[in-house]
Amino acid sequence: MARISDYPSDITPEGSDILLGNGANGGITKVFSLDNLSEWMSNTGKVTIVGQNNFAFQSEGLRQDGTFSFESMGGVNTSFSDVSTLVFSTRAFNGVVVHLTINRVCRC
Numbered sequence: 001m002a003r004i005s006d007y008p009s010d011i012t013p014e015g016s017d018i019l020l021g022n023g024a025n026g027g028i029t030k031v032f033s034l035d036n037l038s039e040w041m042s043n044t045g046k047v048t049i050v051g052q053n054n055f056a057f058q059s060e061g062l063r064q065d066g067t068f069s070f071e072s073m074g075g076v077n078t079s080f081s082d083v084s085t086l087v088f089s090t091r092a093f094n095g096v097v098v099h100l101t102i103n104r105v106c107r108c
Helices: 032-044
Strands: 018-022 029-033 067-070
Touching: 018 032, 018 067
Parallel strands: none
Antiparallel strands: 018 029
């Protein structure tokens, strides 16, 4: 088996690049793409920035944790200047209750 140092280094990772790891069940070797890993981190809230809550826009279905939407859902491709009301989830993706504060910026 080759040593890791025998492989070339890549300083420009791409989403389709593959990582090698061990699964929790019995140490079975698995492969993960950076895109899949990124999606997992976003959807589970495993990686966060202190003092910041990330929300995803939701346009259909039952309101989910970590999302914001229009009161009656829908709204894809709506101009931001046409938005008057948004509904934010009270929980982050990982279920933790968030305290939402939005600072209004006025450019008059």
